[in-house]
Amino acid sequence: MKTIRSHYSFSLRALSILGAAFCLSFAPALQAATLHGNLDVAGGKSKKFGKNVLVTLYEAAEFTPLALATTQTDSSGDFRIEIAKEKSDSIFFLSANLSPEVRFMAVLGEELPTQAVVNELTTVAASYSMAQFFRTGQIAGSAYRLQIAAQMVPNIVDPATGQVSDVLLTSPNADETNSLRLTRSLGNVLNACVRNSTALTFFLQATDDEYGRTPIDTAEALANLARDPSQNASWIYSMSKYNRPYKPDLTSEPDNWSVTVKLNRTGRDDVFFGGAANVAWDSRGYAWVANNVVQGTPNSTTYNVVLKPDGTPSDGTNGTPDSPISGGGLLGVGWGVTIDYEDNDWFGNFGWGKPKSQTYPTQREGGKRGAGTGSVSRFLPDGTPTSENGYYGPLRVQGIEPDIYNNIWMASLGDTDRTLGSGVWVYRNGDPTDVVSSIVDWEYAPFGVAPVPNGNAAWVTFSGGLAGQNQSGLAKYRLNEDGSLEQTFYEDLGKTLKIVTVDFAGNAWVASQGTSSIFAFSPDGTKLGEYTGGGIFGPWGLAVDGEGNIWISNFGDIAANNDYPYGRVSKICGANPAAWPEGMTMGDPISPNSGYTVPNEGDEVLLPNGDPLYGPGAPPSYKPIMRQTSVQIDAAGNLWSINNWKPRFDVDATVNPGGDGIIIFVGIAPPPPLQF
Structure with missing residues (x-):
């Protein structure tokens, strides 16, 4: 300050x-x-x-x-x-x-x-x-x-x-x-x-x-x-x-003194945001949003959302998608969404709760709690799916990102019934029929993936499970010329690791939800530090801004009966000394101890139809910024922070998890280099 x-x-x-x-x-x-x-x-x-x-x-x-x-x-x-x-x-x-x-x-x-x-x-x-x-x-x-x-x-x-x-x-x-x-x-x-x-x-x-x-x-x-x-x-x-x-x-x-804009319209009055998880931008600046569940339920949605740069729903004009989009095997997309170098959009289908129907091959009976095995869906820039039911192989993909050669890297979390493995998958040259993978034991549960700047390798977080049941760790994989995937680095690290991202120098930044800290590693695997402060609390998503500093979304803890006190995003110094405020160094918090919050001014938070956040007749909520899983920076420097879960963990975890909408911090973050 x-x-x-x-x-x-x-x-x-x-x-x-x-x-x-x-x-x-x-x-x-x-x-x-x-x-x-x-x-x-x-x-x-x-x-x-x-x-x-x-x-x-x-x-x-x-x-x-x-x-x-x-x-x-x-x-x-x-x-x-x-x-x-x-x-x-x-x-x-x-x-x-x-x-x-x-x-x-x-x-x-x-x-x-x-x-x-x-x-x-x-x-x-x-x-x-x-x-x-x-x-x-x-x-x-x-x-x-x-x-x-x-x-x-x-x-x-x-x-x-x-x-x-x-x-x-x-x-x-x-x-x-x-x-x-x-x-x-x-x-x-x-x-x-x-x-x-x-x-x-x-x-x-x-x-x-x-x-x-x-x-x-x-x-x-x-x-x-x-x-x-x-x-x-x-x-x-x-x-x-x-x-x-x-x-x-x-x-x-x-x-x-952030000016923020909250948005929660999808383009259809009967389709609400229900646990938006992550966002990626195409070459027109349109935002493709991964969305988890039907609002008010723990069950998979069959829709995702596409927004114009101003946050209003895409309307299908001039070859743009008509939001919300469906088909192509979409079913309860998790965190995974990305845009490849041909402007196609990719989603990882997680499959939550119900339905259990042959209509959706991504769901199958017999899994633990009926969980799905998942698939990957691809959409053309106009919103047309390229397959009827998605592409199979990787299980319940979370992180998904292209490298500079348009190889699509995926972190496959695995199947919760513990009969099927998890691992790292790559669609070479963006082709779902040209597949390589490296399978690991189900306990590792890969979650985040971040290709390195010069291509042919990626960092991967092993979460140890969505709730951190097992040891988490950080790995690095190389895609060899013969098409094989080789693990070149691994270290046990933190607890319940979520997203990993890579800065312009190739350093890996890792969100450790269970320890409320951020780790940094050099390209050769040397640990550079563990960082806290600036409001970091149960970190999940990470973004590197155009100056190399790091933005963090905070999910909070996952203790039973916990009501998240207030949502916030955080910012810490990255590896670029030229971007450090005076007197600071790498890892120091730039955001205040509270993080950057969005307070309420007295009106209860409402869903698009005017219902209370937790549904008709429910007690009011006064927390517009909720449990967040992602922050991303658009081409103009607007920071989009994603409300994935509602504030009350005890209610969310069982019957009603889906957070409401997206909050945009206007002009706050140096925009990263364009990818097209």
Whole structure:
């Protein structure tokens, strides 16, 4: 956590931005697209601050944005801009400098709208959605990433009106989480900066970037806060109470200033999320979500979910899937989902509870508790399955990942009736008919798999069973030229190991749920350390961000009668010294002791149909972030955290395990390299 610096400096970057604001674009009148806008301070209550202000329309680019047109607001804050193009190859955004250090912004997206508002709330939405591309005082980056980032803006604010979005105003957000009020509180902080020079100086000094540099203006300061949301949290909360044009706002101090968006719609009113487990992105930025059970039951679902980059269900247009998807042998998918290098999606069918029917060959009678033996399903980019019932061989696949040669590596957990082995399986070149495997005793129960960066090898976690009944360990396998799989490393390790992931240097990071710790190993198998702190509690999923630091999802413990106190995600320093905050080293926690939480603001958590989380007539739950099995980072730096189980373990383990939905931390994580 950063503390307030004792000095304030005016950066030369400010001069470059102010200078760019005067660049003009003279569009041919007959082809002009017209934007009518309003600079609206404090919801129209502070018109004197919005008059005679320069407003510039920009088009973002790879290295520096292009100023397309500049105008000036009238006495009511209104302005009008004409340009020749209606559609950007990247994105459009508006910037208004109320003073050299007070900048309001609005992200408009790929198409120029006919009207837009620039105010405190649009600035919050712009800075947070663009946080990973806003490190030099300007929004810049690849068009693909920026367009995905821009799609998160309407989840926070309505660009046409400048009001908080319907997404934040309604379930599963509203006062089921704190994000609606937190967004308003951030708007109040900006308004304080407009009105009070002391508050402005304070806010800029309270929001240094990763290198200790003071931001040049308020828009950059918010982007810094989005990336490091726990810095000076208490001080910023005090600022939010100076003047409160946006109400109702936060009533208590947050442990972090993350703007989050919860989503729980699948595309069909009669199909709910029931234990979403993991997510993978295709080349369009669409999210393919593994989903365990029918909501409210312990039984397998036959559907999985595909979401657009903004979290709304894919609708089948332009060759995209129509969510939810079914067929292809889908039955109670576990943790396993991945996208291969041909943009095909793979799911590992686990098979929970019922049904026991010949309709679903992945389920069979006679197993312990009727458990399934599983299969693997593959879908084309448009959602079409490539087989009727899935591909057989590996049993109850959990981790599944392609290597750089498009070999599909799978961790086969095995069959719980203990008659069938488990092991490591590979579909060479993505071909389910070209299979190699290495079988191990059922006690090992492989769970996670992570191919190494240079291919032909992968790390594998042996969980010892879903509940850690047996010794867990870490292994490494090599795919030889003759097609055989060879185990080249093994070490007993931790307890109830879950996911393993590999950073850019080939180091393996391992989640040990039973010891509430994270292990790291070098490529040659040398143990680099065991790490705790930052809210790590029953870790499960791991993600390496674009700077090499490690994000962790926390499932909590699995003791009977345990009610998970509060969900959270954690962040620790990875192996890249350049990305360590000052004074930290590898494995040190970056997130606060609480982790990054999503508090409730007083409304009970509801399912999409309005029922309580635990079903009709059940006692209320006030925990929007639940037991998590995965965190993944999209191409824009949004962290998707997955609610796999509900908070109460005693209820979940027997009759009603499926958690509700996904929570997106907007702009918080450096995006990893693209895989396509």
